[in-house]
Amino acid sequence: MYDLLIIGGGAAGFFTAINAAEKNKNLRIAILERGRDVLQKVKVSGGGRCNVTHACFEPSALINFYPRGNQELLEPFKRFNPAHTIDWFESRGVRIKKESDGRMFPVSNSSQSIIDCFLDACYKNRIEIITNTRVESIENNGGNWQLNAIGDRQFTSKKLMIATGSDNAVWKLLQNLGIETVSAVPSLFTFNIKDERIQDLMGISTENVICRLSDSKNKALNAYISNGAILITHWGLSGPAILKLSAWAARNLHDANYEFSISVNWLGTPDIEKVRQHLHQQIVNQPKKNVLANAEFGMSIRLWKSLCIAAGVGEYQKWAETGKKHIAKLVEQLTDCRFSVKGKSTFKEEFVTAGGVDLAEVDFSTFSLKKYPNLYMAGEVLNIDAVTGGFNFQAAWTGAWIAAQSL
Structure with a gap:
């Protein structure tokens, strides 16, 4: 019998385990990871440097970077925000630096610093890490959680944390428990464009651009506008201005089958x-x-x-x-x-989805489920996502930390 089982060996899972163990040394905690290795998304984030968080310290400003979950995160960010994240890592020997665009990375410029910090904390707090363990069923028996994993392995725990990211198989297990989920669609992607005006200009970037979506069939797209830097690639357009559009309009772009138009104001001025x-x-x-x-x-x-x-x-x-x-x-x-967009491409190694457990199911004072007070969730398993820049990790740290305090 475990005191706490965590499904998912990623950022939110490890952060929950470590903070819970440090708050109560007597807890028996295990992290169950379906793959061979843990913390794989941490490893590749930020080109292998791990974009830990963003230098935005005011909660009311921070929530503006979250297309989904912004209002729900306001109070949690008052309790644990980027300032707390920086203090947490630096108190454990991982110094954090800010770059000119506000993104924050380990001074080492290596995600391994974050991974080593987590693994060392797990060792010190006797947290079990069990890999190659795919959970196939989740049942609530007499208030305790019964997990059945591949290979006829069984685990029982008083409390359970789901930190599996955008895993459809896990979402189906949660649906079996009567938990509502929102279907997943991609977020944070680049636009595929074939146009002779930009076909030989890959690598050119423009710092201050205004982009606006438009579509005669899907009128909802016409409301989306963003500004920032834009990058011409061999497949079309990328850069912060494009990624912001892909995040905020994620569901509408999915409904349009990723075929739409975009207007680019290369000069970034409304004064035509x-x-x-x-x-x-x-x-x-x-x-x-x-x-x-x-x-x-x-x-x-x-x-x-x-x-x-x-x-x-x-x-x-x-x-x-x-x-x-x-x-x-x-x-x-x-x-x-004006350009015609036909399709999308994944942004680097990072893949973010809009979708997950319906936020109405969650008590954000504890990050537990209203239907099951001893079931917790954090990270991308929830219908929360952000634009690029360290914001998705910050949501994971915040949810995991608050859950750990409650646990």
């Missing part, structure tokens, strides 16, 4: 008339300059040239030879450049 006036001014100020060879607005020369060609500007055309029609088309390419 100012752009038009600037271009007209070049006709007066720089009449003999070649339009294609001299990029405006600090834009990449390769991107500028591609957009000029799309606007019908000739290779040897000078500003003096540029009329109102060319200016109008160039303004359109610069501020309302």
Whole structure:
């Protein structure tokens, strides 16, 4: 008989186990992992550096990075937020640093620092780690939890934590217990675009861009807009501005079968008339300059040239030879450049889903289930997800820490 069994050997599972064990040294705790290795998502996060959290310390601001779960996380973030996360790791010898974009990593620049910290804490607190153990059924018998795993193995525990991430098999087991779940759809992905304007520009990034989704069939998409950096890749468009759109519009994009349109304002300014006036001014100020060879607005020369060609500007055309029609088309390419998106691609090694246990099932003061007060959940098993930048890990740390205090 265990005091606490945890299904899932990832970030939320380990954080729950360690914090519960440190709060009560007498607990008998085990982590059950279906695979051969634990903490695999921690290992690959942030390109192998582990994006531990984000330098956003005000809970009311922090929740704005969560398309699903934002209101539910407000009070939990008041109890455990990025400041607490940093203190937790640094008190255990893992120093954390902030990068210019707010993302926070171990000073070592290696996710192994986080993994070693967790494994060392498990060893010190006598937490069992049992791998190659796929749970096939979960039953509540007389208030205790009976787990049957592959190979006819059985486990019994007074309390149970589910920290399995987006695992459909586990969601089905929870449905058998009468727990409502929301179907999973991908979040945090890039857009597949085949367009001659960007086909040879992979690697070019623009820092301040405004992107807007549009679709004549799926009107709900027209409400989504984001700003930030954008990256041209060999398959289409990526970067923070795109990833934010993929997260916030995850369900609508799934409903559209990932076929829709996107408008890109490469200059990141809503003042279109100012752009038009600037271009007209070049006709007066720089009449003999070649339009294609001299990029405006600090834009990449390769991107500028591609957009000029799309606007019908000739290779040897000078500003003096540029009329109102060319200016109008160039303004359109610069501020309302439309692309047809057909499909998506996974963002690096990271895969995040929108979906999971319905948040109405959860008591967020303890991260336990309202129907089963001795059943806890944290991490992506819940219908909570965030944009890229360390926010998904922060939700996992917060839920796991609060659950451990209650346990």
